[in-house]
Amino acid sequence: MSTEKNPTRIRILKAAWDLLDSNPGVAARMSDIAKKAGVSRQALYLHFPNRTELFIATTRYQDEKFGVDDMLAESRSAKTGLDRLDAFVRAWGGYIPKIFAVAKTLMVMKETDEDAAKAWTQRMGDMREGCAAAIDALDRDGTLAKGLTPKEATDLLWTLLSISTWEHLTQECGWSQESYARHLHHLSKQILTTS
Amino acid sequence: MSTEKNPTRIRILKAAWDLLDSNPGVAARMSDIAKKAGVSRQALYLHFPNRTELFIATTRYQDEKFGVDDMLAESRSAKTGLDRLDAFVRAWGGYIPKIFAVAKTLMVMKETDEDAAKAWTQRMGDMREGCAAAIDALDRDGTLAKGLTPKEATDLLWTLLSISTWEHLTQECGWSQESYARHLHHLSKQILTTS
DNA sequence: ATGTTGACTTGACACAGTGTAAATTTACAC
């Protein structure tokens, strides 16, 4: 599960991470990454089969470094559906800015690359499970908004918490992360719960 | 303003439109478009300076064919803020599916292409004005939701009506257009108005 | 000391796809 301690491989991953972070969405070239990692371009192909897989590995490396699993585990421990929704929105909403640049790269690549699409779909599928679990908890408590089926509510939450939505609000509209978090907290309650 | 009646140019635009529609987001190659238009690849460069400009011209061609302006004019004639919001949400929400494939192409290209980014920003800026106008009308009526400044409300409406949101709900979640329209109508009222 | 192994480098090349350029053809107007 955890990344082996292969120093060169990790230098490459860090270089990719850095480059993507400094220029979100504009997929860096293999030669750029190689230069940044202080290694020949060809060395990249000793560690990763191709460019796409390198970027996919970079997202996995991030998840590992940041400890997504632990982060999301917290929201699972919440008692009531309402608490669980709050915790999940806070956790995921706070995670997006950390991974945005690299995730965005994959998001753009998925349109033209089969493997990138698969990795992306899987990643978003995982996130969706968190949404579904929160909605189920609300449903069990009887605090799910009246006009919505659980599936619809999950879809709405999933959309609300999508990386695109975060990007739109913070990058296009200029909202601060704090402002984004506050509004999403309020919106998710308003839209998805009865209270 | 209107496209000159240059038959070859129009054949090319139609070919691009067709190809993009049949494979959204995956930008067709110049040679594909040329073949579809029944013209040599080089002929494309007689009519458009480059690939990006060809796609930009295609979106303009669509707007012209569909008559966006007329469509949006309708929502401007609404009396109350509430009517105006409804009309705008219905009009734009119904327009997205028509232009989705081509718009998506530009949306993907904007990440790596300066000109595409400019065209996209302008297009979204126009749409934002419609949002702002509806919110202003609500504000004047005193029916704007209490916790929101007009700027925040405009940002939220803009995000709610974004092409990404439409894509997420209809393409990823599998919602029908009708379902999308119904929910967005409801959501926009719930989030942005007092009633 | 010698040989082996693994990781990395160097340099070359095939392949796609965009964009440019020049020479040539086609068709139509007068």
Added chain:
DNA sequence: GTGTAAATTTACACTGTGTCAAGTCAACAT
């Protein structure tokens, strides 16, 4: 017929990915 505009053909430069073969170099075992 001549001129002109639009399109074609052919060729090429350029960028970036991915492959390949040969060579270097250090660590390590014997």
